[in-house]
Amino acid sequence: QTGSANTNPSDSADDEYITSVSIGTPAQVLPLDFDTGSSDLWVFSSETPKSSASGHTLYSPSKSSTAKKLSGSTWSIEYGDKSSSSGDVYTDVVTIGGFSVKTQAVESATKVSTQFVQDTVISGLVGLGFDVGNQVSPRPQKTWFSNAANSLAEPLFTADLRHQETGSYNFGFIDTSLAKGTIGYTPADGSEGYWGFTATGYSVGGAKLNRNSITGIADTGTTLLLLPDNIVDAYYNNVESAQYDDSQEGVVFDCSEDLPSFSFGVGGQTITISGDLLNLTPIEEGSSTCFGGLQSSADIGINIFGDVALKAALVVFDLGNERLGWAQK
Numbered sequence: 095q096t097g098s099a100n101t102n103p104s105d106s107a108d109d110e111y112i113t114s115v116s117i118g119t120p121a122q123v124l125p126l127d128f129d130t131g132s133s134d135l136w137v138f139s140s141e142t143p144k145s146s147a148s149g150h151t152l153y154s155p156s157k158s159s160t161a162k163k164l165s166g167s168t169w170s171i172e173y174g175d176k177s178s179s180s181g182d183v184y185t186d187v188v189t190i191g192g193f194s195v196k197t198q199a200v201e202s203a204t205k206v207s208t209q210f211v212q213d214t215v216i217s218g219l220v221g222l223g224f225d226v227g228n229q230v231s232p233r234p235q236k237t238w239f240s241n242a243a244n245s246l247a248e249p250l251f252t253a254d255l256r257h258q259e260t261g262s263y264n265f266g267f268i269d270t271s272l273a274k275g276t277i278g279y280t281p282a283d284g285s286e287g288y289w290g291f292t293a294t295g296y297s298v299g300g301a302k303l304n305r306n307s308i309t310g311i312a313d314t315g316t317t318l319l320l321l322p323d324n325i326v327d328a329y330y331n332n333v334e335s336a337q338y339d340d341s342q343e344g345v346v347f348d349c350s351e352d353l354p355s356f357s358f359g360v361g362g363q364t365i366t367i368s369g370d371l372l373n374l375t376p377i378e379e380g381s382s383t384c385f386g387g388l389q390s391s392a393d394i395g396i397n398i399f400g401d402v403a404l405k406a407a408l409v410v411f412d413l414g415n416e417r418l419g420w421a422q423k
């Protein structure tokens with residue numbers, strides 16, 4: 095068995111990617127953000143304070159004949175951007191891309207932080223990290239993918255995120271036609287809950303890859319490519335108008351700049367992110383100053399190959415073999 099779901103950028107900056115998920119009987123369809131950087135499936139619900147819930151699609155367990163309260167269980171989560179949410183837990187049928195998990199822990203939000211209140215394009219997250227990262231207590235719950243893995247043709251899923259166009263999350267199979275290059279595999283470290291790996295080197299423009307390894311995570315829930323300052327500086331030294339903008343909290347440059355590409359080595363392959371993908375967006379509507387897709391990871395303490403990097407590749411999250419596959423798109 096397999097599953098295949100389309101995913102779409104939330105806005106003109108590809109800030110996040112939205113995928114429709116069906117929960118309950120009859121199906122309640124919610125727009126959710128698939129996040130390989132976390133391991134909880136949580137939703138805005140009939141239990142979310144009305145003042146926080148307005149503008150969001152809500153899951154109502156009372157309207158689902160297959161919903162069951164997981165009594166005594168609660169959850170609370172905080173993300174890298176300091177957003178947070180918490181609540182209680184139900185189990186219900188959750189269908190993604192035509193594949194159903196009958197008894198999935200659906201974490202219902204009784205509290206959400208301001209960022210979630212304002213981000214009305216999504217009504218929650220589907221964590222696609224490792225089960226060890228799940229935040230339900232007293233008994234941690236499995237992710238949707240972990241519950242699905244044994245019934246899928248292969249215990250893996252792929253992410254094909256695209257700039258300003260529809261991409262896909264495929265479960266249980268690899269559609270190699272989505273990529274131009276060969277898939278290179280490298281071991282994945284799931285010990286912290288997310289998909290950790292080591293890139294073997296990098297280069298700016300068409301230069302030859304160096305051999306400076308970069309350890310980081312493949313994170314569909316992070317917008318940017320976040321790397322150490324020395325790499326960020328090496329890149330922007332090639333961009334005449336680049337400068338750090340305190341108010342934007344990042345490097346900005348003239349939108350008219352012809353940005354160099356950025357490449358990294360992984361699993362014996364080279365993934366090249368085009369200059370176009372490294373220009374995220376004007377800092378304001380109509381501004382001629384643009385915000386960089388590559389920024390410093392110094393404040394977070396972990397390097398993150400987020401959507402800016404993932405858009406350049408077909409990425410295979412292979413749980414069965416604890417490995418990550420990358421192929422140039």
Ligand SMILES: CSC[C@H](NC(=O)[C@H](Cc1ccccc1)NC(=O)N1CCOCC1)C(=O)N[C@@H](CC1CCCCC1)[C@@H](O)C(=O)OC(C)C
Nearest residue numbers: 109110129131173174175177213288313315316317318394
């Ligand atoms: C340095 S980690 C920052 C990362 N957040 C982000 O990357 C958010 C995502 C977002 C987009 C639109 C609206 C709201 C939020 N974007 C962001 O901070 N941006 C500021 C810079 O310009 C680009 C957009 C993050 O916290 N990722 C979470 C998932 C994320 C999904 C969206 C809702 C908020 C939570 C997760 O992947 C995570 O915590 O990873 C850990 C392992 C770092």
